[in-house]
Amino acid sequence: MQNSGITKALQSIRIRSVxxxxxxxxxxxxxxxxxxxxxxQNKAMIQMGGQKLIAQxxxxxxxxxxxxxQVKQASPFVKLQVVSEKPVKNQQExxxxxxxxxxxxxxxxxxxFLSFLLEHQLPVQKQVLSQAFGxxxxxxxxxxxxxxxxxxxxxxLPMTKEVFDTTYARLFRPISISNAAExxxxxxxxxxxxxxxxxxxxxxxxxxxxxxxxxxxxxxxILSDIHKGSxxxxxxxxxxxxxxxxxxFTSWKQEWxxxxxxxxxxxxxxxxxxxxxxxxxxxxxxxxxxxxQGIRALWKSMKSASTEEFQRTLDFWLLQGTGSEKxxxxxxxxxxxxxxxxxxxxxxxxxxxxxxxxxxxxxxxxTELLQSVQQQVNxxxxxxxxxxxxxxxxxxxxxxxxxxxxTQFSVQFPGELxxxxxxxxxxxxGKKKDGDQLDxxxxxxxxxxxxxxxxxxxxxxxxxxKQISLTIFNQNPSRIRPVAKLFEPVxxxxxSHLNFLLISVQIKEFRHNTGLxxxxxxxxxxxxxxxxxxxx
Numbered sequence: 001m002q003n004s005g006i007t008k009a010l011q012s013i014r015i016r017s018v019x020x021x022x023x024x025x026x027x028x029x030x031x032x033x034x035x036x037x038x039x040x041q042n043k044a045m046i047q048m049g050g051q052k053l054i055a056q057x058x059x060x061x062x063x064x065x066x067x068x069x070q071v072k073q074a075s076p077f078v079k080l081q082v083v084s085e086k087p088v089k090n091q092q093e094x095x096x097x098x099x100x101x102x103x104x105x106x107x108x109x110x111x112x113f114l115s116f117l118l119e120h121q122l123p124v125q126k127q128v129l130s131q132a133f134g135x136x137x138x139x140x141x142x143x144x145x146x147x148x149x150x151x152x153x154x155x156x157l158p159m160t161k162e163v164f165d166t167t168y169a170r171l172f173r174p175i176s177i178s179n180a181a182e183x184x185x186x187x188x189x190x191x192x193x194x195x196x197x198x199x200x201x202x203x204x205x206x207x208x209x210x211x212x213x214x215x216x217x218x219x220x221x222i223l224s225d226i227h228k229g230s231x232x233x234x235x236x237x238x239x240x241x242x243x244x245x246x247x248x249f250t251s252w253k254q255e256w257x258x259x260x261x262x263x264x265x266x267x268x269x270x271x272x273x274x275x276x277x278x279x280x281x282x283x284x285x286x287x288x289x290x291x292x293q294g295i296r297a298l299w300k301s302m303k304s305a306s307t308e309e310f311q312r313t314l315d316f317w318l319l320q321g322t323g324s325e326k327x328x329x330x331x332x333x334x335x336x337x338x339x340x341x342x343x344x345x346x347x348x349x350x351x352x353x354x355x356x357x358x359x360x361x362x363x364x365x366x367t368e369l370l371q372s373v374q375q376q377v378n379x380x381x382x383x384x385x386x387x388x389x390x391x392x393x394x395x396x397x398x399x400x401x402x403x404x405x406x407t408q409f410s411v412q413f414p415g416e417l418x419x420x421x422x423x424x425x426x427x428x429x430g431k432k433k434d435g436d437q438l439d440x441x442x443x444x445x446x447x448x449x450x451x452x453x454x455x456x457x458x459x460x461x462x463x464x465x466k467q468i469s470l471t472i473f474n475q476n477p478s479r480i481r482p483v484a485k486l487f488e489p490v491x492x493x494x495x496s497h498l499n500f501l502l503i504s505v506q507i508k509e510f511r512h513n514t515g516l517x518x519x520x521x522x523x524x525x526x527x528x529x530x531x532x533x534x535x536x
Contacts (some may be wrong), residue, residue: 027071028071029071029125030068030069030070030071030083030124032066032067032094033046033048033066033067034065034066035061044063048121060085061087067083067087067088068084068098069082069083083098091119095111095114095115099111110136113142114129116146117153132153136149138161138164138168139168144171148164148167155401155408156401156408157398157401163398163399166391166394166398167399169391170412174412174423175391176423177413178206178415182203182206182207182208184385184386184389185203185204188200188373193269193376194220194268194269195373195376196377197217197220198221198369199366199370201320202319205416205417207414208416213324214288215286215287215288216278218233218283218291219283221362222234222256224362226253226256226257227267228362231249232310232363236298236317240298241297241298255282292327295318296330299318308346312346312347315343315346316343316347318339340417344411345411348367349365367397370386370390370393371390373386374386396409402432406429406430407429408430409428410425410428411428421450424447427448428445429444430444430463441463442465444461444462454476454480458472458473463500467501469503469504470504470505472484472506472507472508473509476509484505491505
């Protein structure tokens with residue numbers, strides 16, 4: 001996705017989301033408001049953004065005048081302190097007063113940036129503002145830097161150079177996972193190392209969409225496990241019923257080790273070029289179709305959360321199955337989509353698993369695989385695609401953010417994995433339940449697509465108590481409406497089978513300005529104080 005109007009359109013959606021969602025006060029936040037009129041008992045009606053609030057006055061203010069306030073207390077009631085008793089005529093004056101109060105004269109760009117934040121009632125705190133000022137000159141232009149900083153503010157990301165560079169790259173210099181994966185796959189030697197082969201098998205899905213796994217390759221993974229002292233593949237096969245329950249890992253290991261010795265196979269090296277009769281191997285089945293049928297049944301039957309290590313092993317093989325034309329009939333369309341979304345994000349995860357500490361991980365996360373291969377190879381031909389993929393996947397981790405019961409993250413998906421010509425992005429924000437589990441009943445998901453025919457498209461899905469509101473943004477909504485109308489009943493029916501209710505589908509036009517009607521930012525509905533009492 002190249003630098004285009006979609007960036008400004010997405011900013012518009014986010015800004016309007018905050019403006020439409022109601023005020024959510026945080027201690028230290030700077031806001032502006034206008035005194036509409038006085039009320040009995042020393043109260044006044046204050047207009048802030050698109051809302052009118054009743055406030056208890058503790059300071060003398062003038063009617064029909066605008067003031068700059070700082071939130072001194074957010075709970076159990078909101079208390080605002082007047083930053084300057086002098087009223088302001090516009091947000092430029094508000095910015096000047098705030099900068100003076102911070103002990104700063106302020107550059108032209110700093111004035112412009114702060115005025116924009118205040119004008120659109122975007123949340124701003126002094127400490128964060130100072131950090132943002134230090135990054136204003138980091139982009140190629142003021143407009144680009146402002147766009148990046150707005151994205152960071154909206155997503156509550158740390159105001160660091162690393163996060164700025166990652167966000168900037170995503171918005172204005174995106175790296176294609178599919179292109180980098182294709183270059184790296186073609187450059188890796190066929191018999192290099194087990195880590196390189198595993199990386200190649202994953203990346204192959206990202207640029208060609210075709211996987212041709214054989215029992216020989218599965219056996220290579222089993223031998224790599226045994227060499228590392230890992231039970232990952234063994235546990236997967238046993239859980240899926242492909243290995244009898246009476247078989248233990250020790251006997252399984254001995255059987256495979258003897259077979260490898262008889263065929264002069266090294267446990268830590270691929271043996272694809274050796275003439276080996278797989279029918280004599282200890283594999284308890286003869287075809288990969290039987291294997292994929294078994295792990296699909298396991299995936300469908302899993303009801304409780306497994307260890308991250310086991311889940312990543314399962315996801316790896318499910319991805320290989322859905323990526324093979326030969327075995328594609330095993331999975332239906334909905335299963336393929338779910339497996340690809342879950343599988344890709346699972347392979348990115350690198351959180352330590354307390355249940356597997358001390359165990360060698362045979363199915364490493366993508367970032368660890370790239371690091372391992374990088375340490376093993378030399379040569380400029382491999383260096384650039386390795387670095388590019390490392391930058392993308394590390395950036396995904398940087399753009400993840402947890403705060404309290406809420407979480408949000410961004411993922412760049414390889415387009416080829418889903419049959420698209422270009423990579424696409426997904427933003428998620430929502431509640432957590434049962435510890436770190438995502439609550440799909442309350443969340444917001446946005447997809448940023450660059451489609452071949454429809455071009456720039458954003459799908460914004462809000463879920464509240466299993467009720468789904470879907471908004472699609474495009475520069476030519478008239479082209480989308482007939483198609484959406486055609487598929488809406490099917491979508492509604494499929495969602496109902498998952499106990500979700502589709503309540504609305506809206507098609508809206510991109511408007512590259514902040515006047516674009518947006519949908520409510522999900523988090524605000526839960527962070528806003530109930531029955532606000534405000535003192536000034």
